[in-house]
Amino acid sequence: MADTTDIKNGVCIKFKEGLYSVVSFQHVKPGKGPAFVRTKLKNVVTGKVIDNTFNSGVKIDIARIERRSYQFLYKDDMGYNIMNTETYDQIAIEESLINSPQFLKDGDIVELVSHADTETPLFVELAPNTVLEITYTEPGLKGDTASSTALKPATVETGATVMVPLFINQGDKIKIDTKEGSYMERVKA
Numbered sequence: 001m002a003d004t005t006d007i008k009n010g011v012c013i014k015f016k017e018g019l020y021s022v023v024s025f026q027h028v029k030p031g032k033g034p035a036f037v038r039t040k041l042k043n044v045v046t047g048k049v050i051d052n053t054f055n056s057g058v059k060i061d062i063a064r065i066e067r068r069s070y071q072f073l074y075k076d077d078m079g080y081n082i083m084n085t086e087t088y089d090q091i092a093i094e095e096s097l098i099n100s101p102q103f104l105k106d107g108d109i110v111e112l113v114s115h116a117d118t119e120t121p122l123f124v125e126l127a128p129n130t131v132l133e134i135t136y137t138e139p140g141l142k143g144d145t146a147s148s149t150a151l152k153p154a155t156v157e158t159g160a161t162v163m164v165p166l167f168i169n170q171g172d173k174i175k176i177d178t179k180e181g182s183y184m185e186r187v188k189a
Helices: none
Strands: 012-015 018-028 036-043 049-055 059-062 065-076 079-084 090-093 109-115 120-125 129-137 151-156 161-165 173-177 182-187
Touching: 090 120, 151 173, 161 173, 161 182
Parallel strands: none
Antiparallel strands: 012 018, 012 059, 018 036, 036 049, 065 079, 065 109, 079 090, 109 120, 129 151, 129 173, 151 161, 173 182
């Protein structure tokens, strides 16, 4: 077991029946009373950030977390089937563990974050952005802009709907921010 002197940014600890990553910490030695460590902890599964103060010298339980590259293969009744790119082992992941499943297409590389001791999958992260083709959108009419931020809905090849500028047409490829689910730019062919 470790203690509060082992707290560093990025360290993952078991705390309150969950796994938390240390976002920031500060060791405080007041003029009167014992020292303590003030921390911001982020829940690895839910992403919720909490503040917590540990008394100096308190025992903490450090958890090992592993990140591995996987390739998305297909979706079926069992969930989203992904394959380890090194060992070729395949596993099915439920949709709730994937941060933006609506932008996932066959062959995409994702990162599976799992608890190293129990091999329990915690969550799956897509790349920060992805390039998808527009399969359907209404044509934009020339001069049909009330402002420079006029947007229209467009359906991409995965079936997701994204708001895009009026100049985007069916067949265009666009870059999408997977965290926000928003249009970034048109990709040249």
